[in-house]
Amino acid sequence: MNKEEFLSGVKEKLEGLPPKELEESLAYYREMIEDRMEDGMQEEEAVAAMGSVEEAASQILDGMSLPKLVKAKVKLSRTLRAWEIALLIAGSPVWVPLLVCIVLVFFTFxxxxxxxxxxxxxxxxxxxxxGIAGIASAILQFATNRGLGGGLTLGAAIFSTGASVLLFLGSRHVDKAFIHLAKRFGIWIKSLFLRRFEAMEQLEGQKGTSI
Amino acid sequence: MDIQLKRGLLEMGVLAAIKRKDSYGYQIIKDLRPYVTISESTLYPILRRLETADCLTVYNIEHNGRLRKYYRIMPEGVQRLKKFEEEWKQVMAIYDFIRKEEQEDE
Known part of the structure; x- marks a missing residue:
């Protein structure tokens, strides 16, 4: 693969990105290939050192923040045809409540x-x-010569304290699991955008070649 | 290695590579090569992130009839390197402890 083939391959994969973003990424790879060639590499060799087109494209996407990705996606959907927009508006009584519902379900969860x-x-x-109050009360009862009541209270207090310690140890794991779950959910949301973005690109690419 | 950790380490490596003298992409890769292999595709998002975080700034210089991007470290980048060195001392202390314990086990 030569330099231009590589660059146009990356460009094709990232068709939906803002032009400035895309230009900058391509300029980077162009410079890298040219620097390697200046260093004595053959063109093909220098291109091969860049890795695959797919890897380059995914790393460029990876370096972009989520807001930028979303913006790029919005830009893609701006090229919707009139009938698609009409369909979206006509369908809004269905999909708006549905979307609200999904968001609410997650929130409720x-x-x-x-x-x-x-x-x-x-x-x-x-x-x-x-537990603490029970122990205090038991000491008080022992002090006032009510040994039987004191013993009972002390037993209950120790049981209560023990249960609390056990629960504390267990609940730390539950907390951790919850935080982990929340993080995973965030990553999942981001991947959803990435995936949809890539799917849209493929769609755009197919349209481009069929015309 | 953990991806987040590796990413952070590579960021520090890149900052160190441009600290003394402004540098360009391929030079950074060559400077780091004896210590860590970093590909062009890995370097790109790192440079972008550092630029967004105001750790470095970019300018063009004409070279052999084409433009080459040079990266200059910013005060924020110097700050991060310094903080990293401080934090790494703690990591090394823990590492020494782990090694010591393992040697005693043997």
Whole structure:
């Protein structure tokens, strides 16, 4: 593959990007190939050192922030045809509530999980407080010569404290799992945009070649 | 190696490569080569991120009838390198401890 073939290959893969962004990426690879050739490499060799066209394209996308990706995607959808826009508007009574619904479902899921966590922590705190109060009360009862009551209270207090410690250890794992899940969800959202972006590009590319 | 960690390390490597003297893409790759292999495709997003974070600035210089991009480190970049060195001391201390424990196990 020669230099121009490589560059036009990358360009084709990133057709939907803002022109400035695209130009900058291509200028970078052009400079890199030319510098290698100046260093004594053959053109083909220098191009081969760049890796595959796909890798170059995906790294360029990777370096872009999510807002930029979304903007680029919006730009792509601006080339919609009139009937597509009409269809979107006509369909809005269906897809707008649907979208709102999906967002709400995710939000609800988060709230439910978060409140579950809150409940666990509240229970944990209650057990700890009950344990400490119980021990204090037991000491008081022992001091006032009510040994039987004191013993019972002490037993309950130790049980409560133990349960709270166990719950605390367990709840840390649950917390971690929740944070992990939230992170994964964020990454998933970003990948959704990336994937859709790539799919749109392929679509655009096919349109380009068929005409 | 963990991708995030490697990314961060490469960012520091690139900053160090342009710290003493402004440099260009291929020169950065050549300077780093004895220590770490970094491909053109890996370098590109790193340069972009550092530029967005105001760690470096870019300018063009004409070279053999074409433009070549030069990268200059900014105060923010120098700051990050300094912070990295400080933090890395802690990492090395933990590393020494791990090595010591493992040697005692043997």
């Amino acid at each position: 988060y709230v439910v999980v978060a409140s579950l966590l809150f409940t666990i922590h509240a229970l944990n705190l209650a057990l700890a407080v009950a």
